[in-house]
Amino acid sequence: MPEIGLYEAMRTLRAVRRLRPDPIPDDVVHRVLEAATWAPTGGNRQPWRVIVVKERVSKERLGTLYAEQWTKFAARYRANLAGAEPAMRERTERMLGAGDYLGAHFGQSPIIAVFCFNPAEMAITDSSLSRVSVVGGGSIYTAVENLLLACRAEGLGCVLTTLLCACEPEVAALLAIPPPWGTAAAIPIGYPILRGHGPITRRPVEELAFLDSWGKPL
Ligand SMILES: Cc1cc2nc3c(=O)[nH]c(=O)nc-3n(C[C@H](O)[C@H](O)[C@H](O)COP(=O)(O)O)c2cc1C
Structure with missing residues (x-):
C-alpha cells in the first residue's frame, strides 16, 4: 500500500489527461474504489454507485460520445479565449491541448469510472430555491474526490x-x-504518459475565504 502525505496528495492532485492504455492491477482498482466508499454523504445514505467500465466496446462508445462533447466544448472555449491576456491564454491553451488528447483517447483509458446517483435517496435541501440546486452533488462528489486522491x-x-x-x-x-x-x-483512470500529477495553480486563501461576513478579510 503506497503512502503519501494527505496534504501532499491534495497539493499535487491535478487533471491528468494523457493516460497509458496499460491495465491497472485489480487490487489497486479495489483500493481506490474502497477509498470512494469512505466518503461522507447526506444521512450516510451513499446514494451513489460507480460502474468500472473495462470492456473495450463500451469504452469505445463512451469515447465517441465524449469526443463529440469535447469538440463542441473546446470550440466554444477557444472562441472565448481570443481576448484573454497572454499568460492566461497560454495556460488555457495547454489545458485545451491536453483536453484534445483526452478527447481523442478517452475510450482507450484502461478504466472509465462512471459515477451514478439516485435522487430519490437524497435530501436535497436547496431544491425549492429559485437558483440551481447544488446540495445533491455533495453526496456524490465527496466519493469522487476520495477516489481521485486514492x-x-x-x-x-x-x-x-x-x-x-x-x-x-x-x-x-x-x-x-x-x-x-x-x-x-x-473518470478515465490510467498510469500517466508524462509526469502525471504535480504542482497546481490555485487562488490564495485570502481571495477565497472570509472572516465572519462576506468580503471581510481573514
Ligand atoms: C465539476 C468538474 C467538471 C469537470 N469536467 C471536465 C471535463 O468534462 N473534461 C475535462 O477534461 N476536465 C474536466 N474537469 C477538470 C478541470 O478542468 C480541472 O480540474 C481544472 O481545470 C483544474 O486543473 P488542474 O487540477 O490540472 O489544475 C472538471 C473538473 C470539475 C471539478
Whole structure:
C-alpha cells in the first residue's frame, strides 16, 4: 500500500489527461474504489454507485460520445479565449491541448469510472430555491474526490470529467443504468504518459475565504 502525505496528495492532485492504455492491477482498482466508499454523504445514505467500465466496446462508445462533447466544448472555449491576456491564454491553451488528447483517447483509458446517483435517496435541501440546486452533488462528489486522491496515492493519472452527463440517455442505455439513477461524472483512470500529477495553480486563501461576513478579510 503506497503512502503519501494527505496534504501532499491534495497539493499535487491535478487533471491528468494523457493516460497509458496499460491495465491497472485489480487490487489497486479495489483500493481506490474502497477509498470512494469512505466518503461522507447526506444521512450516510451513499446514494451513489460507480460502474468500472473495462470492456473495450463500451469504452469505445463512451469515447465517441465524449469526443463529440469535447469538440463542441473546446470550440466554444477557444472562441472565448481570443481576448484573454497572454499568460492566461497560454495556460488555457495547454489545458485545451491536453483536453484534445483526452478527447481523442478517452475510450482507450484502461478504466472509465462512471459515477451514478439516485435522487430519490437524497435530501436535497436547496431544491425549492429559485437558483440551481447544488446540495445533491455533495453526496456524490465527496466519493469522487476520495477516489481521485486514492488514484494520486497509487500513482494513477485521472481527471474528473462531466461532459458525458450531457448525453446521459445514451450512457444509461449503454451501461444499463436503471431509472431514476443519473450520471454525475466519468473518470478515465490510467498510469500517466508524462509526469502525471504535480504542482497546481490555485487562488490564495485570502481571495477565497472570509472572516465572519462576506468580503471581510481573514
Ligand atoms: C465539476 C468538474 C467538471 C469537470 N469536467 C471536465 C471535463 O468534462 N473534461 C475535462 O477534461 N476536465 C474536466 N474537469 C477538470 C478541470 O478542468 C480541472 O480540474 C481544472 O481545470 C483544474 O486543473 P488542474 O487540477 O490540472 O489544475 C472538471 C473538473 C470539475 C471539478
